[in-house]
Amino acid sequence: MNKTIRIGTRDSELALWQAHTVAKQLNDLGYQTEIVAVKSTGDIILDKPLYELGITGIFTKTLDIAMIQGEVDIAVHSMKDVPTALPNGIVQAAVLERANTVDILVHKGNLDFLNGNGIIATGSLRRKAQWLNKYPSHEVVDLRGNVNTRMQKLQDNNWNGAVFAAAGLERINLKPDTYIDLDWMTPAPAQGAMVVVAMENDTFCREAIAKLNHKETEICTYIERQFLRELEGGCTAPIGALATVSDNTISFTGVLFSLDGKEKHEIQKSVPMEEYSELGQKAAREILENGGNDLMVQIRKTLQK
CATH class of the missing domain: 3.40.190.10 (Periplasmic binding protein-like II)
Structure with missing residues (x-):
């Protein structure tokens, strides 16, 4: 050694x-x-x-x-x-071994905007699409930089909140008191x-x-990334995926959204642990066959402009 x-x-x-x-x-x-x-x-x-x-x-x-x-x-x-x-x-x-998979909204102490108009910041197409799907009247602005930079930008601007991965903020003790878990938002493949x-x-x-x-984390992230690879084919798109293990059963949720969040394709599957190897691929193909393929063509055209 x-x-x-x-x-x-x-x-x-x-x-x-x-x-x-x-x-x-x-x-x-x-x-x-x-x-x-x-x-x-x-x-x-x-x-x-x-x-x-x-x-x-x-x-x-x-x-x-x-x-x-x-x-x-x-x-x-x-x-x-x-x-x-x-x-x-x-x-x-x-x-x-995986940490927290959840996305969180860091806000400024007042959540009234959730019932009206709001401005939310994120650099992620996936988070933007899911946010607009749930809050179509809101504006989503771009937010880039490492987590420290993004937290500072949130304070420096008139935004109501910004979306972060809980794991990143927890790892460096930056998670504030003013946050809510977005348990309705499907995380990025392999998040956490x-x-x-x-x-x-x-x-x-x-x-x-x-x-x-960590074998369990390896298997779950393999499924999620297989789903991503099969769907996107090298193109960035609003895709979320999460696999979890309980009692030797793998439960999987995968989503594909349009860029504006108006169109949503979701799939949920559960299989015995020993049948995980093609789970992500099969789930993605099901989405593609049920309208996802046309949506991916649209997304590629839009992003290539």
Whole structure:
């Protein structure tokens, strides 16, 4: 165990928290680690919505390059930011036990706007579509940056609230008292999970990281990302998915919305644990066959303009 495992990460507070969490778990197993922080394009360009940047995996690309060039050995990501297809030579080495999957609304202490007109901020097409589906009279504005930046922007603007992943705020103790759980909102595929990737030919690191893997989380995120991959085909779209395990049964909910939130396709399925391998794919195909395919064509056309 004399090799030092260099852990690549974005340099935001949340990303560094994730990297330090992995480092500690590896250290506890007797491995030596070093954290290497790099800034991604997604953190630098904050004046455009993510879908306008046209880059799949904008938050992961910089670290992918650093790994391929041998500058870091592994990388730690929020799994929901990772494209469903990894670059050649890079593999998923472990998925850590999942945290809270819920989206929350951080507000300014007054929720009267929920019964009238409001302005809500989010940089996510999925959150925007689901919000407009429930509150069609509201305005949704774009919000970019790391969680600290987004929390500050909420305070600095006349918005009524902003939508965040609960897990991110909880991990760095930023979750305020003024929030409500959006338990009606289907989360992003793999929301609340952290993934560690490594080079396919790096046996030492892959064997070390495999010891951190949480099997149940790995299975649930596999189903959700399979659903995403089958639906979107490389296109960003308002897609939510959540798989949970109880008594050896997997329950799955998947949604696809139009960009304006007016059109909604939802599917719910439950299967025995041992039948999980094609659950996400079958659920996605069912949605595509029942109007989802036409909607995806529309979404691609709109986003390519």
